[in-house]
Amino acid sequence: MRLLDESGMMAIGVALMLTVVLALFGGALWQYSMAELKRVESTEQDLQALFLARAGAEMVMGVWMDPLQPRPAELPMKLDPIYYSSAAGKFVQTEEPPADCLGVIEVTVKIEEYPFEGELMEATVIESVATVGSATRTARLMTYPHRYGHDLGWYSDQTGQIYQPTRSVPGELIVMRTDPPQTGIHIGGNSPTGTIRFEAGHLVFDSPLHLGNGSSNLRNSRSGTIDVALMAEVIFLDGLELVYLPGTINPTKHYRIELRLPSGEDRGQLGSEIKDKIAAGSVVNNARYGEVYFGSGDTRAEYYNWFAIFGIGFIFHDYTSNLGLSNKGFYFRDGVKLDPKTIHAHIKKGGSIASYFTQLANTGLLVPILEDEQLTREDLENIYPFFWSQ
Known part of the structure; x- marks a missing residue:
């Protein structure tokens, strides 16, 4: 008696073949899964290693x-x-x-x-x-070598006229220099109005910041109150000129500087961290401070007035106030302004330049730094910006 006919034998053969194929396929799938898991694990470790490598470089x-x-x-x-x-x-x-x-x-x-x-x-x-x-x-x-402010389009290196900054570099040291370097960086007829922001990690001026740059330039420069905001943790100036021309027959021209920290968390130092490093005055413990150094260049506020001849307005120079800041270093509270109009009002009330800056120190706005705690230009100029090379 035949237990299996031909069709039955064929079915058994197909079943055996399927069993073998499925076993092989299962083994291949398992091997692929293990390889994929290892690949995923390797990729994850590779990404983690890259993260740690970059983090370590950034910490240093x-x-x-x-x-x-x-x-x-x-x-x-x-x-x-x-x-x-x-x-x-x-x-x-x-x-x-x-x-x-x-x-x-x-x-x-x-x-x-x-x-x-x-x-x-x-x-x-x-x-x-x-x-x-x-x-x-x-x-x-x-x-890499330091970049210059004119490389960023902040001003003309030939004329010194300030433009509208469109780029900020809060992590870099930027050098502000004209050609020749005696040419003052100033507000001109094509400069912006309102607040002009120069933002960097550190700012080093190799040329003077003369906002008015003389009566001939002032006649054609922009009207209104213009703040030049120097936004950096450490600022080195080499000459400073503030300007106040009150409006009478023609508009006011009022140029001042604002000392600010660059954007980002925990920029500068807390007052509580520097209170033992000041030579006079006081600090606000929870306020944040940067450092500003005035080089050997003169620091002054220039005062002008308008007068008219046959209905035509002319500018004449009234007087100069020597600010007495040359070769001195200060902690500045974030946002403090050096304002020639305010200085002018203080003097008109019988005050002096010395008493004005004593007020700023006593209120924790601009506080002199102990000489042993002051930085030098060389301390900053040895700090070059870093870029990823791979």
């Missing part, structure tokens, strides 16, 4: 860019390993890696040469290597 850059921090005497310099603690959610430097260590970062600061405008220049390089699992990534920050 923040310290390097701080003019208050000491610099190493020699380079290259390799820092102690930095670990990221997953449980604490922060970076730590310990002798042994924490138990929940996500990865390790090793940072080296060194000098390298690179070609720039046909010459070999030296650059400071922060090289950060991070390892997470089997993934290793490298991030490099590299210094």
Whole structure:
């Protein structure tokens, strides 16, 4: 008796074939799934390593860019390993890696040469290597020469006339220089009105900030009250001129400066952090302060008046107030203004320039810095901006 006919035998053969195929397919799918899981894990570790490498470079850059921090005497310099603690959610430097260590970062600061405008220049390089699992990534920050304010379109380097700034660089040191450098940076007939903002991490003036720049320029310059806001944590000026021309037969021309911190959290220093570094006056503990230094150039407020001849308005110079700020350094409270109109009113009431600035110091607006705590231009000029090189 035949238990299976031909069709039955064929069915069994097909079933056996399907079993083998499914087993092979299942094995291949499992292998693919494991490979995909490893790929995902590898990609995740690679991204984590990149994040840690860039974070490590940025941490060291923040310290390097701080003019208050000491610099190493020699380079290259390799820092102690930095670990990221997953449980604490922060970076730590310990002798042994924490138990929940996500990865390790090793940072080296060194000098390298690179070609720039046909010459070999030296650059400071922060090289950060991070390892997470089997993934290793490298991030490099590299210094480049300082940029100038006219490179950003803030003013004309030939005439010194101020334009409308359209770019801010709160993380960079910007040098303000005209050609020749004796040409004053000033408000002209094509300058904007209202508030003009020069925003950078630090501002260093190699040319004077002469807002009026003489009566001939003043006649054709913009009318109204114009604030030139210097927005930086540290400002070095090399000559300053404020201007007040009250409106009578022609409009007012009132040019003043405002000292402000750049945008961003925790810019500058708290008053409570600097109260032991002041030479006179007082600070507001919870207010934030920057630093301003007046170089050897003269600091003055110029006062003018209008007069008319046959209905035509002319400008004549009334008097000059020497502000007496040359070669002095101050902590400025964020937003303080140096206003020639206010100084003029103080003098007309019988006050003096010295008593005016004593008032500012006593109210915590512009406070002299102890000489031993003051920065120098060289402290800042040795700080070059960093850019990612990879």
